[in-house]
Amino acid sequence: MSPSLRIVVVAPDLEVASSDDEARSQADRSRSLRIGLLENGFNLVASLPADVFLTERIAQLQPDMIIVDAESDARDALEHVVMATRDARRPIVMFTNDDDSNNARAAVAAGVSAYIVAGLKPERIRPILDVAMARFQHEQALLQTLASTQSERDELSAELRDRKLIDRAKGLLMQRQGLSEDEAFKKMRKTAMDKGLKLAEVAQRMLDVADLMS
Missing domain, CATH: 3.40.50.2300 (Response regulator)
Known part of the structure; x- marks a missing residue:
């Protein structure tokens, strides 16, 4: 210290x-x-x-x-x-x-x-403060690690959620328009590019419309 x-x-x-x-x-x-x-x-x-x-x-x-x-x-x-x-x-x-x-x-x-x-006693001050600072820094490092781990988990959860949405939307296109999986994916990707949206957003909109019309 x-x-x-x-x-x-x-x-x-x-x-x-x-x-x-x-x-x-x-x-x-x-x-x-x-x-x-x-x-x-x-x-x-x-x-x-x-x-x-x-x-x-x-x-x-x-x-x-x-x-x-x-x-x-x-x-x-x-x-x-x-x-x-x-x-x-x-x-x-x-x-x-x-x-x-x-x-x-x-x-x-x-x-x-x-x-x-x-x-x-005055001579105890430095070792006490040394230990306190070391403990604080260790706890802060643990908190940062936990926060980073939680962030990574959140990102993975969001990625998995988006992937499931896209798969469901692809399945919908394949079923209703007789497309192959590759054709359905390309059509969704083109729509996303044309409208400036993320692929998952296009998928969600497709599923929302399908729910309304069912």
Whole structure:
């Protein structure tokens, strides 16, 4: 991972934390996080609150990775980040003291590449972000492969559907006009060329007319 990776940290305003203990815990982890990022040479471009303006700010900053630094409001912060990145996915790393396994599973299901609970030390930052980026890139590659495979399947399905239409239309011509298969195909192809249509479109029109007259 390049040290110049552009990172946005999404974190709450410590001044409005729900309790002194929570504020102290959040402050300690946030301090360790920022020290780790700076010591490893990462480009911390902004620290943003999880509010209604997050989507616009992320779109303007175009970070390579988003780090969610959250305490008890981890789920709310994550929802804002997921919504803000739904149109342009980015790796999301979450640092929190929330050790609820249900919340961890929900975070991963929502698209979090790494969910880190407590115990953050500056020297752990780089390996955590390395793994998160590698996982994100792997998942994106899988999604692209799946999308490509589905596209190929759709194309094959359309090709088979068109071929069946053409075969049915050829059979209709052969039956009603006493043509051979080759003659029926040539007649359909000439009609398609004359009218600037695809062969399958000509076949569909022929079958539609035949259905109306039957």
